[in-house]
Amino acid sequence: MFFQYPGNTSKQETANEELEKLALDDEPDTRLGQGTLSFNEVPEVHSQAGAHIRSWAKVQRGTVGEDSAGPVDVTNGEIMRRPVLKFEVVSARTVDHNSEKKHVAYTIMVRKDAIQPDPNPAVIERRYSDFLELYESLRREFPSLMTSVTFPKKVLLGNFAPGVISERSAGFEALLEHIITEDRLRESSCLLSFLQGREQREARQWMEAQRYDQAIPLLENSFRLLNKLHTDRHPSVMLALCRLVACCSTDPVTTSAERFADLALRRYEAVSDADLLQFYVPLLQLCVRLWWSLGRDKRPLEARLEDLKRRGIKVDGCRTLFDALMALDKN
Structure with missing residues (x-):
């Protein structure tokens, strides 16, 4: 129909x-402007994804390098650049809440850059176990498409060392970049769950509590992220x-x-x-x-x-x- x-x-x-354009591009409250990253989390408020997303509204956007702008086309005498979808681990922090085992949380910025930087990047925060679950799920479902991917190994000691965090960040970016180049991986249910599952669960909790103001930033972030993909x-x-x-x-x-x-x-x-x-x-x-x-x-x-x-x-x-x-x- x-x-x-x-x-x-x-x-x-x-x-x-x-x-x-109004709904997707002109959103001053989600546009990243001047400022410094600050996490002001309140204890015992679900998974804190909403607080984390809000915190990135004050982070200064970097400039996009020439290499990330993508291939060049010439159309009607004008140079146009195709939008390029990028996943970038932009920060990592140690989480040591009483309710959770100590771990490193990685912030992934998802943007679609063209001639100008994406004015409304989406951000999600994930830990090593989330990436590992995504990797192993895709390997089980699409083994032939995952043979070239090397995933960062677990380590018994030194999880919080800068070198380990840097190496893992590069591995996570490589994994996500590989996934989006393959249609079947890009359309997989496990990728969808990885990208929005945490935020969707928290948004649902807020809506059941009738705290719609807390759910909206989570849902808007998920919408913008998926609309880039x-x-x-x-x-x-x-x-x-x-x-x-x-x-x-x-x-x-x-x-x-x-x-x-x-x-x-x-x-x-x-x-x-x-x-x-x-x-x-x-x-x-x-x-x-x-x-x-x-x-x-x-x-x-x-x-x-x-x-x-x-x-x-x-x-x-x-x-x-x-x-x-x-x-x-x-x-």
Whole structure:
């Protein structure tokens, strides 16, 4: 099934492009500016992924070297550079909480650089055991694709020595760079779990506690990360976007719900994946309520719902988008 609602195509496409830029590029609160890295973690607040992501909002971005800009194309007389996806271990810290065994946590910055540095890199924090689980899972599932990868070995002593940390960081970067060059590895469920599992679990805890303001940065970070790795309408990207929309619309304080809801509606116009379409009606219904609260014209959205109903698609009595996604994540 394929949804398309044509209008004034050129004007609509221009408006959509501006919307996409607004939602994905123009985010001052997530743009890395001047400052120094500071971890201000509060004890016993889940896994602290949210605090860690927030801390990177004040870190100065480095400049992108020529080698990382990628191959050069000449199109219409202009030199264009293809965006290059990069994984970089940018810091490491020793974690010694009473609830966890002492270990080193590595911060990985994920960015997609073109002529200019990515203004909205995503960051995740993982430990050696997380990388090891990813490596071993991929070796079991895709042995022929992993023969060339050398993984840093465990050491009995010296885990916290600078030399060991540096060597492991290089190995982790090499592993991730290899994964994204192979389509089957890039699409693997174990990579998806590695990239968003921790943040998604913590976001769910915050949402169950009705602390939506704490869940939103986690969900937005995951959405941006996956959107660098995959196409705009990839199932994992769309699910991440829907989670973000559902959470933003539930939080009475955030002002991001409208922007991300608009973005989700635009992307759904070209979605045909059956698993994703189950969330389209709840998304439309959410947007009808949101548009009404914002004083926007909700009639085009109501017309879409009527059209779907005429096609025999269940519209009445559906779960909310929030409840549908929470139920999905339980399974």
